[in-house]
Amino acid sequence: xxxxxxxxxxxxxxxxxxxxxxxxxxxxxxxxxxxxxxxxxxxxxxxxxxxxxxxxxxxxxxxxxxxxxxxxxxxxxxxxxxxxxxxxxxxxxxxxxxxxxxxxxxxxxxxxxxxxxxxxxxxxxxxxxxxxxxxxxxxxxxxxxxxxxxxxxxxxxxxxxxxxxxxxxxxxxxxxxxxxxxxxxxxxxxxxxxxxxxxxxxxxxxxxxxxxxxxxxxxxxxxxxxxxxxxxxxxxxxxxxxxxxxxxxxxxxxxxxxxxxxxxxxxxxxxxxxxxxxxxxxxxxxxxxxxxxxxxxxxxxxxxxxxxxxxxxxxxxxxxxxxxxxxxxxxxxxxxxxxxxxxxxxxxxxxxxxxxxxxxxxxxxxxxxxxxxxxxxxxxxxxxxxxxxxxxxxxxxxxxxxxxxxxxxxxxxxxxxxxxxxxxxxxxxxxxxxxxxxxxxxxxxxx
Numbered sequence: 001x002x003x004x005x006x007x008x009x010x011x012x013x014x015x016x017x018x019x020x021x022x023x024x025x026x027x028x029x030x031x032x033x034x035x036x037x038x039x040x041x042x043x044x045x046x047x048x049x050x051x052x053x054x055x056x057x058x059x060x061x062x063x064x065x066x067x068x069x070x071x072x073x074x075x076x077x078x079x080x081x082x083x084x085x086x087x088x089x090x091x092x093x094x095x096x097x098x099x100x101x102x103x104x105x106x107x108x109x110x111x112x113x114x115x116x117x118x119x120x121x122x123x124x125x126x127x128x129x130x131x132x133x134x135x136x137x138x139x140x141x142x143x144x145x146x147x148x149x150x151x152x153x154x155x156x157x158x159x160x161x162x163x164x165x166x167x168x169x170x171x172x173x174x175x176x177x178x179x180x181x182x183x184x185x186x187x188x189x190x191x192x193x194x195x196x197x198x199x200x201x202x203x204x205x206x207x208x209x210x211x212x213x214x215x216x217x218x219x220x221x222x223x224x225x226x227x228x229x230x231x232x233x234x235x236x237x238x239x240x241x242x243x244x245x246x247x248x249x250x251x252x253x254x255x256x257x258x259x260x261x262x263x264x265x266x267x268x269x270x271x272x273x274x275x276x277x278x279x280x281x282x283x284x285x286x287x288x289x290x291x292x293x294x295x296x297x298x299x300x301x302x303x304x305x306x307x308x309x310x311x312x313x314x315x316x317x318x319x320x321x322x323x324x325x326x327x328x329x330x331x332x333x334x335x336x337x338x339x340x341x342x343x344x345x346x347x348x349x350x351x352x353x354x355x356x357x358x359x360x361x362x363x364x365x366x367x368x369x370x371x372x373x374x375x376x377x378x379x380x381x382x383x384x385x386x387x388x389x390x391x392x393x394x395x396x397x398x399x400x401x402x403x404x405x406x407x408x409x410x411x412x413x414x415x416x417x418x419x420x421x422x423x424x425x426x427x428x429x430x431x432x433x434x435x436x437x438x439x440x441x442x443x444x445x446x447x
Contacts, residue, residue, distance in 0.1 A: 005038040006120070006168050008079065009058060009154055015081055017158040020062065020088045024160055028096075029111035031159040033061040033288050037428050039151035040128055044176065047144040049132055057427065062088070063288075064095045070108050071099040109312040113161040114290045121281040123170040123192030125150050134196065135174065138203055146176025153428050157290045165292070167284030169430070175422050177378070178210045183391075185209035185379040186358055188232065190420045192281075209357060209379040215390035218382040220445070222395075226353030226410075227443040228346055228383075234336075235419035235435040236359040237404070238274070240372055242330035243364065245401075246299055248308040249329055252318045257370040257401070261305045266402050268303040269409040275299045275306070277335035282420065283431045285324075287311075293324035299331070303406070334433040339412025341439060348386040349411060349439055354395075355381045355388065370401040373446075396447035404440050413437035 013034050024030055036058040043051040061074040073095050077084045126134060131148060150172025157165040173190035187206035189199055229237060244250035245258040260266040276297040278285045285293045289312060298306040309325035326332060341349055354376075362374035376395045381388045413436040420432035 005056065005152055006154065009034075009036045010156070010166065012058070012077070012079055012081070012084075013060075013156050013158075016060070016077065016084050016088060019085050020092065021158070021160050023089065023092055025066075027067055029065045029160045031063040031111055031289060032157065033063075034154065034156040035059045035061070035427050036154040036156075037151060039149055039153075039428055040131070041424070042128070042131060042148040043146075044135065044148070045145045047136055047139045047142055049136075052128065054128075059427065060088070061288075062091060062095065064092070064099055065108065065111055066096070066099050068104045068108060069099045069102045070105045071095050071102060107313050107317045109289060109316060111159050111161050113159070113163045114286070114292060116164045117284075117286060117292055118166045119168075119281075119284065120166075121169040121171075121192060123172075124194065125170060125172050125192075126194045131194075134194065134199065138196075138200060139178075142203075142207070143179040144176055145179065146174055147422075148172065148174045149422070149424055149428055151428075153430055155284045155286075155430065157286055157288070159290055163290045165284070165286040165290055167286070169281060171420070173420050173422055176206075178206050180210055180213065183210065183213040185213060186232075186377075188419070188422070190418060212381060212388050213379055213391045215388070218390040218392055220354070220382055220392045220395060222445050222447055224442040224444050226350060226439070226441050228350045228353070228355045229359075229438045229440065230355070230357045231413070231415075231417040231435050231437050232419060233356045233359050234438045235417075235433050236362060236374070237372070237438075238334065238336060238433065238435055240362050240364070240401075241334075244367070245370070246309050246331060247314075247329035248310040248318070248320055248325075249314040251308060252314070252320075255367065257364060257367040258305070259368075260370075260402070261300075262308060264305075266406075268300060268402070268405045269407065270302040271339055271409055271412055272303050272405055273298070273301050273337040275301075275335060276309075276331055276333055277434070278333050280333050280335060280418070280432075280434060282418075282433075283332040287324055287326040291322070291324040297323060331433070332431045334435075336412070336416065336433070336435045338414050338416045338436040341411040341413045341437070343413055343415050343437070346413065346437065346439070347383060347388070350383050351386060352384045353382075354392065354443075354445075355383050365398050366400075371398060372401060372404075373398040395445045397443065397445045399444045404443060408441045408443065410439040410441050412439075 315322035
């Protein structure tokens with residue numbers, strides 16, 4: 001079914017794209033972007049299936065340029081040629097009527113041919129009945145609640161200058177929690193190949209965290225503590241870099257939390273190296289303009305800024321060199337280089353302090369000083385002399401990344417984990433990160 005869907009979508013996209021592009025006038029140019037998926041969604045509660053559905057959808061976005069003006073519209077495709085061509089003809093006419101009323105766009109990026117690319121990442125996913133059995137049987141006796149999404153996600157791009165890009169990826173994730181009354185430990189199993197042994201190990205790790213939550217709760221007062229961020233928690237912390245910190249436009253406009261880093265007034269720990277790595281297969285290398293990024297783009301190397309993410313629009317406005325960033329100038333496939341801390345030695349290296357599995361409610365509290373605030377969540381523990389004493393109540397924290405990722409960064413683990421995007425608003429998201437665990441000294445907890 002999956003291969004049939006990919007074949008059908010590719011053929012249909014090419015046909016409707018050829019039809020629409022042939023309708024353009026000489027003073028018009030257009031870029032087409034396709035988002036498509038064939039996904040199985042299953043919601044679990046009490047280790048039973050509570051909701052399941054299959055979603056097949058194709059959404060086409062049309063960006064029209066005419067006489068220095070730009071406009072974008074989108075519509076859902078039925079997969080049938082004649083009805084879709086009729087709907088696209090009507091959309092094109094509405095776009096022409098509206099674009100003529102708009103002001104000139106001084107930073108418009110002209111449509112051009114950025115070449116062609118073709119990437120497919122296939123996997124081996126379970127069917128619906130096999131999946132339910134694999135989850136429910138393995139979690140027998142557990143109060144498991146979670147959400148599974150798996151199948152093919154597709155992104156494709158064509159334009160009137162002749163470029164053509166195709167990206168298809170067959171992946172899944174199971175974002176779940178195990179409950180013991182009010183206590184909960186969170187886990188996530190993701191990939192392109194369902195492996196029973198890997199799933200069993202993932203579930204066992206989450207069970208072990210839940211078991212630790214049965215210990216007497218420890219009252220931790222506000223203060224600064226040596227803190228270990230498990231990979232999922234560190235991914236949450238690093239993820240906020242996508243909120244303007246690495247954006248060239250935000251830097252030029254004076255709203256980047258990493259302004260001092262960009263202007264060489266500050267640096268981070270030499271232990272920290274990160275960048276875009278499209279070799280992970282989490283996201284296509286091409287952006288909505290069809291520009292193709294390098295497979296690897298270093299952003300921070302040993303604590304020093306190597307590059308910001310620069311879109312073509314920002315490059316035109318500020319006289320910079322673009323590097324195929326998307327319009328939001330946020331990372332799409334962030335990869336943090338691991339360190340040397342062995343996972344089995346994490347508690348010993350932590351000594352006395354806090355072990356954090358997850359974070360939530362992150363936001364910039366003072367962007368000028370790169371200060372971030374957030375809360376601890378799920379299985380977080382107080383540790384003494386390398387041993388877990390007990391769970392803690394949720395704590396509010398507030399810390400500058402110049403410190404947390406700078407002088408306070410003690411070590412990164414040698415093992416890094418994939419943290420996939422799990423958003424499913426309108427469509428399954430692509431992207432994510434690969435991140436190790438991090439040991440940070442003197443992390444500040446305020447409430």
